[in-house]
Amino acid sequence: MTEERTRGGTAGVEAPVVLEMRGVTKAFGPVKANDGVSITLGRGEILGLLGENGAGKSTLMKILYGLYSPDEGEVFVDGERAEIRDPKDAVSRGIGMVHQHFTLIPALTVAENIVLGAEPRKGATLDLAKAIKDTEELSERYGLRVDPRTRVADLSVGAQQRVEILKALYRKARILVLDEPTAVLTPQETEDLFSVLKELVADGLSIILITHKLGELLGISNRITIIRDGKVVETVEASGTDEGALARLMVGREVLLRVEKTEAKVGGPRLSAEGLVVLSGAGAKAVDGIGLEVRGGEILGIAGVDGNGQTELAEALAGTRPAESGLVRLDGEDVTRVGANGRQGRGLAYVPEDRGAKGLVQDFSLSENNALKTYDEAPFSKWGWIFPKAMRRRAAEALRAYDVRPPDPDARAGSLSGGNQQKAVLARELSGDPGVIIAAQPTRGVDVGAIEFIHRQLLEQRARGKAILLISLELEEVRSLSDRVAVIYDGRIVGEVGPDATDEELGLLMAGRTGGEKDA
Amino acid sequence: MSSRLRRALVDAGGALVFPLIAIVLSFVLGAFIVLATGNNPLTAYAALVRGAVGSPTAIGRTLLGATPLIFTGLAVAVAFRAGLFNIGGEGQLYIGAITAAWLGVTLGFLGALSIPIVLLACVVTGFLWGAIPGILKARFGAHEVITTIMLNYIGIYLTTYLALKPLRTEGLVPGTDAIDFAARIPFIGLGLGRANYGFLLALVAAVVAYLLLWRTGRGFQIRAVGLSPGAANYAGMGIGANTVLALAIGGAFAAIGGGVEVLGVYGKMTVPFVTGLGFNGIGVALLGRNHPAGVVLGALLFGGLASGAQEMQFSTDVPLQLTSVLLAVILLLVTATKLVELLFGKRARALAGARLEKGLG
Ligand SMILES: Nc1ncnc2c1ncn2[C@@H]1O[C@H](COP(=O)(O)OP(=O)(O)OP(=O)(O)O)[C@@H](O)[C@H]1O
Ligand SMILES: [Mg+2]
Numbered sequence: 030m031t032e033e034r035t036r037g038g039t040a041g042v043e044a045p046v047v048l049e050m051r052g053v054t055k056a057f058g059p060v061k062a063n064d065g066v067s068i069t070l071g072r073g074e075i076l077g078l079l080g081e082n083g084a085g086k087s088t089l090m091k092i093l094y095g096l097y098s099p100d101e102g103e104v105f106v107d108g109e110r111a112e113i114r115d116p117k118d119a120v121s122r123g124i125g126m127v128h129q130h131f132t133l134i135p136a137l138t139v140a141e142n143i144v145l146g147a148e149p150r151k152g153a154t155l156d157l158a159k160a161i162k163d164t165e166e167l168s169e170r171y172g173l174r175v176d177p178r179t180r181v182a183d184l185s186v187g188a189q190q191r192v193e194i195l196k197a198l199y200r201k202a203r204i205l206v207l208d209e210p211t212a213v214l215t216p217q218e219t220e221d222l223f224s225v226l227k228e229l230v231a232d233g234l235s236i237i238l239i240t241h242k243l244g245e246l247l248g249i250s251n252r253i254t255i256i257r258d259g260k261v262v263e264t265v266e267a268s269g270t271d272e273g274a275l276a277r278l279m280v281g282r283e284v285l286l287r288v289e290k291t292e293a294k295v296g297g298p299r300l301s302a303e304g305l306v307v308l309s310g311a312g313a314k315a316v317d318g319i320g321l322e323v324r325g326g327e328i329l330g331i332a333g334v335d336g337n338g339q340t341e342l343a344e345a346l347a348g349t350r351p352a353e354s355g356l357v358r359l360d361g362e363d364v365t366r367v368g369a370n371g372r373q374g375r376g377l378a379y380v381p382e383d384r385g386a387k388g389l390v391q392d393f394s395l396s397e398n399n400a401l402k403t404y405d406e407a408p409f410s411k412w413g414w415i416f417p418k419a420m421r422r423r424a425a426e427a428l429r430a431y432d433v434r435p436p437d438p439d440a441r442a443g444s445l446s447g448g449n450q451q452k453a454v455l456a457r458e459l460s461g462d463p464g465v466i467i468a469a470q471p472t473r474g475v476d477v478g479a480i481e482f483i484h485r486q487l488l489e490q491r492a493r494g495k496a497i498l499l500i501s502l503e504l505e506e507v508r509s510l511s512d513r514v515a516v517i518y519d520g521r522i523v524g525e526v527g528p529d530a531t532d533e534e535l536g537l538l539m540a541g542r543t544g545g546e547k548d549a
Numbered sequence: 550m551s552s553r554l555r556r557a558l559v560d561a562g563g564a565l566v567f568p569l570i571a572i573v574l575s576f577v578l579g580a581f582i583v584l585a586t587g588n589n590p591l592t593a594y595a596a597l598v599r600g601a602v603g604s605p606t607a608i609g610r611t612l613l614g615a616t617p618l619i620f621t622g623l624a625v626a627v628a629f630r631a632g633l634f635n636i637g638g639e640g641q642l643y644i645g646a647i648t649a650a651w652l653g654v655t656l657g658f659l660g661a662l663s664i665p666i667v668l669l670a671c672v673v674t675g676f677l678w679g680a681i682p683g684i685l686k687a688r689f690g691a692h693e694v695i696t697t698i699m700l701n702y703i704g705i706y707l708t709t710y711l712a713l714k715p716l717r718t719e720g721l722v723p724g725t726d727a728i729d730f731a732a733r734i735p736f737i738g739l740g741l742g743r744a745n746y747g748f749l750l751a752l753v754a755a756v757v758a759y760l761l762l763w764r765t766g767r768g769f770q771i772r773a774v775g776l777s778p779g780a781a782n783y784a785g786m787g788i789g790a791n792t793v794l795a796l797a798i799g800g801a802f803a804a805i806g807g808g809v810e811v812l813g814v815y816g817k818m819t820v821p822f823v824t825g826l827g828f829n830g831i832g833v834a835l836l837g838r839n840h841p842a843g844v845v846l847g848a849l850l851f852g853g854l855a856s857g858a859q860e861m862q863f864s865t866d867v868p869l870q871l872t873s874v875l876l877a878v879i880l881l882l883v884t885a886t887k888l889v890e891l892l893f894g895k896r897a898r899a900l901a902g903a904r905l906e907k908g909l910g
Contacts, residue, residue, distance in 0.1 A: 349783050370785030379783075386779040393776065401773065401784045405766040413765050439553060 044071035046108065047235050048093075048124075048204050053102030055088055057444065060435060062088040063099070064259040068237075070204065075226065075236045077250035077267065079243075079279050081476045082448025083434045085259040086239050087129070090206050093237075094126045095119045106204070125197025126206040129447060129474075130385060131189050133181045133196075140164045140177035143196045167195050171228045174221075185336060187218035194225070205229065206237045209447065211245060212474045215335050215502055223249050241448070241476050243272040255279050280478040288484045291492060293512045296325030298361075299496035300346065300377075300465045305355035307338070307345040315341035317520035318355070323465070323496040328487065330511030330528070331500040334539050338520035339500045340382060343469045346498070347379035348372040349387075359465060373402050378463035380454055382470040382500070388454040391443035395433070396424035398442045399457050431456035432482065448475040452483075459486055466490060469500040484510060504535060564838055571882035572850070575875045582874060583867055593867045600860025601853035607860070609741030612748045613814070615845075615852030617642065617823075619751035620806025621830025622837060622844035623758045624679075624799040628693075629839040630762055631795030632775035637682060637697030638803040639827025640704025644678045645671040645804025647708040649811040650818035651716055653728035660731040664812060667732075668750075671808035672801045678704065679800015680793050687789030693796065701827070712818045724819035734813035747809035751848075754802060755841040761798070762841075771795050803827060832880050851876065 048070040055063040062085040070076050078086045091097045093104060095113040104111045106122045113119050119126070133142050140160040149159040164177040173191045181189060190210060197205055207226075211219045226236055226249065240246055246253055247267050254264045255278045262278055276284040300323045307316035316338045323329045333339060344350035346357055348369035357365045359375050367375075381387040389398050400409050400420045408419045421438040428436035433445070433452045442450060451474055458466070468487065472480045487510060491497055501507050507514055508528050515525045516538035524538045580590035601611050621638040628635035648671045656663035682696040718726040734745045762768035773781040774791040782788055806826065811818055833851055837843025858872040 348785070368785055369783065373785060381783055383779070386777065387783040388780065390773050390777040390780045393773065397769070400769075401780065404769045410766050413767065415764060415766050415769055417763075439556065 044073050046070065047072045047106065049105040049108075050089070050093065051103045051105065053089060053092060053104075054100045055085075055092060055097060056100055061259045063092070063102075066102070066256065066259070066261055068254050068261070068264075070235050070237060071251075072235055073230045073233055074252070075230055075238055075250045077246040077253035078237060078239045078256065079241075079246060079253055079275060080256035081279055082452070082474075082479055083446040084256045084279070084476075086256060087208055087446060089256075090126065090208055090237065090239070093119065093206065094124060120200050120202070123201060123203040124206070125194075125200060125202025125204070127190065127193040127197065127208065127210055129208045129212070131193055133189055133192060135182035136180065138178055138180055139175055139184070139192050139195075142181055142192055143177070143199050145196075147200055163199065164195060167198050171198070171225055171232075172221075173225055185218075186213045187215070187221070190214070190218075190222070191225075198229075203233070204235050204237070206239075208239045209241070209474055210238070211240055211242060213335075216504070217334075219245065241474065241480075243275050243477060246275070247272065257281060276477045279476065282478075284477050285481050286477065287509055288481060288488060290488060290510070293491070294326045294494070295512075296494055298322045298324050299359070300467075300498060301356075301358045302346060303356040303358075305342070305345060305357065306353040307341040307350060308353050309341055314353075315520055316345060319517075319520070319522055321498075321515060321522060323498050325464075325494045325496050326491060327512040328491050328497040328499050328510050330507035330514040331498065331517050332504060332507045332514050332535060332539060333502075333517035335502055337517050339469065339517060341520075342517070343379070343381070343467050343498075343500055347377065347381075347467055349379075349381075370402075376464035378458040378461065378466045380458050380466070380468040380471050382473065384450050384454050384473075389442045389450055391441070393442055394439050395428060395442055395445075395453055396421040396438035398453060399424035399427055399438070401457065403461065427456040427460045428453065430460065431486075432479070448479055451475050452479060455483060455486065459490065464495060466495055466497045467500070468497065470502065471499070472501075472503070472506060480506075504532070564840070564843065567883055568836055568843075568847075568879070571879045574882055575878035578878055579871060579875050582871060586867055588865050588867050593861055593865045593871075596861040596864045597854070597857035597872075599857070600863075601857035603860070605740035606742045607856060609737070609744035610856035610859075611849065611853045612737075612741065612744040613852070614855045615848040616745075616748045616751045616813070617806040617810050617826045618829055618833045618848035618851050619755060619845055620809065621803050621827050622833035622848055623754055623830075623841060624803035624806070624827075625830050625834035626837065626839040626841065626844050627758055627762065627771075627802065628795050628799040629834065630768075630775045631771045631791055632778070633683075633686075633792065633795055633799075634694050635679075635682075635697055635796060635799045636694055636831065637679070637700050637704075637796075637800070637827070638806075638830040639824075640697075640701035641675050641679055641800040641803035642807035642810075642827050643704045643708040643822065644800075645675050645807030646811045646818050646822060647711050647716075647725075647807075648674045648804065649808035650712065650725040650728070653732055653812055654716075654726045654817075657729035657732045660729070661735075663732045664734060667812060668805055668808050671804045675801040675804020675807075676797045677800075678804065680797035683793030683796035686796075687792045693792075697796075708818070708822075709820055712820050712822075716818075718817070722819055724822075725817045727817045728812065730816075732812075733816055734809065743814070745809075745813035747813035750805070750809060752845065754805065755845050758802065758844075759841040767791075767794065803830070806830075832876065835880055836883055850879075 046069050051067050053063050053066045066089055080086050088097060092099045095115040095118050104113055111122050143164050144160040149156040161177045168175055173195055175188050175191045181192065210222060214222060230236060238250060250267045252264055253267055255262045257279060272286060303320050305316055305319045306314060309315035319342060331339060341350060345352045348367060352365055356363060359372060359377060364372055403409055404415055409415055424438040425436065428438065431452050433449050433456060442453065445453065455471065472483050487497060499507060499510055511528050513525055514528055514530060515522045516535065518539060518541040523541060526534055583590040583593045600607055602608055621642060624638045624641060625635050649667050652667045652670050656666060682693045682700060685691040685696050686693050712725050713723060716725045718724060734747050737744050737746060762772060770786045770791050773786060774788055778788055810823060829851055833844055833847040836847035854872040854876060858869045861867050862869050
C-alpha cells in the first residue's frame with residue numbers, strides 16, 4: 030500500500046529522518062482504523078496529520094506511543110527498527126505524547142506531576158527541590174510559563190497543556206506528538222503554544238501535530254500528511270497548498286468553509302434569563318447577574334474567553350446546575366425550579382461542551398446513549414420497562430442521519446473517535462425536534478466536513494423557528510452563525526454587537542472593556 | 550442479528566477467560582501445597598471434584614452452599630453497577646434472617662402460605678436497612694464502604710440481641726423458636742439431600758436482578774450513574790436517589806438470602822448464626838464480574854469448593870483450608886489483571902474485553 034506515497038513523500042524531508050512508520054495496519058473488529066499507513070518525520074520538522082473524524086490519526090499515534098499494538102507494520106527511530114510495546118518503550122526511544130484528554134493528577138503540584146514516575150531522589154525520598162528546579166529550567170528554556178508550585182487543579186486548560194508538554198520534555202522527548210492540542214485553547218493560548226513549538230523545533234525536536242483547524246496547520250507545519258479511511262491519501266508541502274485543497278483531499282469532495290445564512294425570521298422569546306447568578310464548583314460567583322433573551326428563529330452567540338462563566342451559564346439554563354438567584358424562563362414559563370429532566374421534556378436540547386464526561390456515558394452503547402434522556406418515554410419505555418430493540422432502531426436512524434461513523438448502535442460510545450462522539454451527541458439532541466437549543470462548543474474537535482454539516486443543521490433549526498443559544502470560543506463560528514453576539518466577561522454580559530463586528534470591537538469587549546454599553 | 554449474537558458470545562467468552570485462567574492457575578499452585586503436605590494432588594483433586602459434583606448428594610450440597618452466596622453476590626453486584634461498594638451484605642443477611650425467624654414462627658399457622666409473606670417481609674426490612682448507607686451517602690457524603698462495614702456490626706449485634714432476648718426459645722440451643730415444618734421452604738428431593746427450593750429462588754433473583762438492571766428504566770439510571778455520574782446528572786437523573794435505591798435493592802437481595810437460610814436450612818436463627826456469607830458474596834461478585842449470570846457461576850464455584858473440601862478432607866489428609874487458599878488465589882488473579890497480562894501477554898487481556906483498554910482514551 031506504500032505506493033500511495035506521492036509527491037512530497039520522503040523526498041520532501043531534507044533533514045535527517047528521525048522517525049518512520051512503515052505499512053502500519055490496525056483493525057478493531059471489522060473496522061480498519063489504519064490500513065498500511067506510512068509516514069516520515071524529519072529532524073526539526075513539524076508534520077501535520079490531517080483527516081476526517083475517524084480517519085485513524087489518533088490510532089496511528091497511539092500505536093507510535095505503544096498504547097495499541099499494530100497488526101502489521103514497523104516503526105523506525107533514527108533509522109533503527111524500534112519495537113514499541115508500551116509507553117515506557119516509547120519514552121525510552123525519546124517519544125513523548127500530549128493526549129487529547131489530559132492525564133495529570135489534579136491534587137498534585139505542577140512539579141510533582143512532571144517528575145511523577147521519573148522522580149529525582151535524595152536517598153529514598155523525593156527530591157522536591159530538584160524537581161522544582163528542573164521544572165523551572167525547562168519552562169524557562171522554551172517559554173512554557175507555569176509555576177511549578179501550583180496545584181494542577183488550579184490551572185487553566187492552556188497551562189495544563191504546558192505541563193503535559195513539560196512532562197514529555199522532562200523525559201527527554203525528541204519526538205513530540207500533540208493530538209488536537211488546540212481544540213480546547215483560546216486563540217491567544219494557541220498562539221503561545223505555537224511559539225513554544227517553534228522554539229522546540231529550532232532546538233532540534235521533531236513534532237507531529239494533529240488538528241482539524243486548517244489555518245493553523247498551514248501556518249505552522251512544514252508538511253501535511255492527509256489520511257482518509259485509514260489510508261494515506263497524500264503528503265503535501267504546507268507552502269504549496271491552501272485550505273480549500275486540503276479540505277478536498279481529506280473529505281474527497283468540495284467543502285463549503287462558510288455556510289450561507291438566510292434572513293432571520295424572528296419570533297417571540299423562547300428562552301430567557303433575568304438576573305441569573307450561578308456559583309462555580311468552588312463556590313465563587315461564576316455567573317453574576319446575567320439577563321438574556323433568545324427568540325424563535327434566531328441564534329444568539331455568546332463570545333468570550335474561556336472560563337468567564339460560559340459553562341455555568343449553559344448548565345444553569347439547561348437545569349443541570351442550580352441557579353443561586355434569578356429567573357430562567359422557557360416559552361414564557363418560569364422553569365427556575367424545574368430540573369434538567371423537566372426542561373428537556375419542555376423541548377430544551379443541550380449540547381454540553383464536555384462530551385466525554387457529560388454528553389456521553391462512555392461505556393454505554395451508542396443506542397443507550399441515544400436514549401440517555403428519553404429512555405423513560407415511548408417508544409423506548411412502558412410501565413417502567415425499557416425496550417432495547419426500539420432504542421437500537423431509533424439510534425440506527427439518528428446515527429445514519431448525522432453521519433456518525435461507525436453507525437453501529439451496539440458500538441461502545443468510548444470506542445468512537447472524538448469527532449464522531451460529538452456527532453453522536455448532536456444526533457441525540459437535535460433529532461428530538463427541540464424548541465430551544467443550547468449548543469456549547471458544538472464543533473469542538475470535529476473535522477471541516479462535519480463542521481459544515483453541524484453549522485447547516487443549526488441554521489436549519491433556526492429557519493424552522495427554533496431558538497438557539499450558541500456558546501463558542503471560536504469567534505469565526507460565533508460570527509458566521511449568530512444573528513446577535515453577546516460578549517461574556519467575568520460572569521457578566523458586557524456588551525452586544527452584530528455579527529459583523531470587527532475583531533477589535535470583540536477583542537476589547539472580551540477583555541472586559543465595556544465602553545459604557547448596556548447589558549444585552 | 551447474528552452478528553449481535555456473535556458479539557454477545559464473544560463478550561461472554563471473553564468474560565470467562567480471566568476466571569478460567571485464574572481457576573486453572575490456582576489449582577496448579579494448590580497442587581504444590583498438596584504435595585508439600587505429603588499427599589497426591591491427583592487423588593486430592595479427584596476427591597474434591599467427587600465431593601462437589603460426584604453424586605446427587607454432593608450436587609445437593611453444592612447447591613445448598615451456593616444459594617445464599619447468589620443472594621449476597623447480587624447484593625454486591627447491583628450496588629456495584631451504581632458505582633458503589635456494598636460491604637454490608639453480612640449485616641443485611643442477618644436482618645433478613647431475624648425477620649424470617651420471627652415472622653416464620655408468628656405466621657407459622659398459615660403453613661406454606663406464610664413463606665411468600667415472610668420472604669416479602671425480608672425484602673422490606675433488607676431494603677430499608679440497605680437504604681441507610683445510601684441515605685448517609687446521598688445526604689452527608691459518608692462513604693458507603695465505611696458505613697456498610699459499621700452497619701454490619703450493628704446488624705449482627707442487633708439481631709443477636711433479638712434472638713437471645715425477646716425472641717429466645719425455651720429450648721437448650723440459644724436462638725429463636727423453630728419454625729413449623731409446614732412453613733419452611735421444602736427440599737427439592739431427587740436425592741439432592743438437603744438442597745431446597747431456595748436455590749431456585751436464588752436463580753429467580755438473579756434473573757430479576759438482570760431484568761432490573763438491563764430492562765427497566767430504573768436499571769438504566771443505576772447503570773448510567775455508576776458509569777458516569779456527570780453524564781447521568783446531565784441527563785437529569787438523580788444521583789442521590791439512585792445511590793439510595795441501588796444500596797437498598799442490594800440490601801433486599803442479601804436479606805432474602807438470610808430469609809432463605811432460615812426458612813430452608815436452619816428453621817430458626819441460632820446464635821451464633823452462619824458467618825461469612827456476606828463477605829464471600831463480595832468474592833462471588835468479583836468473580837462474576839458483577840453480572841447476575843456471573844454471580845450464579847461464581848456462587849456455584851464457591852459452593853462446589855466448600856462441598857468438595859469436606860470429601861477431600863475425609864478421604865485424604867488435605868485440610869479443608871486448602872480451598873480457602875484456592876479461592877484466595879483465584880480472586881487475586883481475577884482482580885489483578887495486570888498480573889495475568891504479565892503471565893500471558895497482552896493477548897489474553899485483549900481477549901478479556903476491550904473494556905480494559907477504555908482508560909487509554
Ligand atoms: N478502542 C477502539 N475500539 C474500537 N474501535 C476503535 C477504537 N479506537 C478507535 N476505533 C475506531 O477506529 C477508527 C479510527 O479512530 P481514531 O480515533 O484513530 O480517529 P481520529 O482520526 O483520531 O478521529 P478524530 O479526528 O475524530 O479524533 C474509528 O472508526 C474508531 O471508531
Ligand atoms: Mg482523534
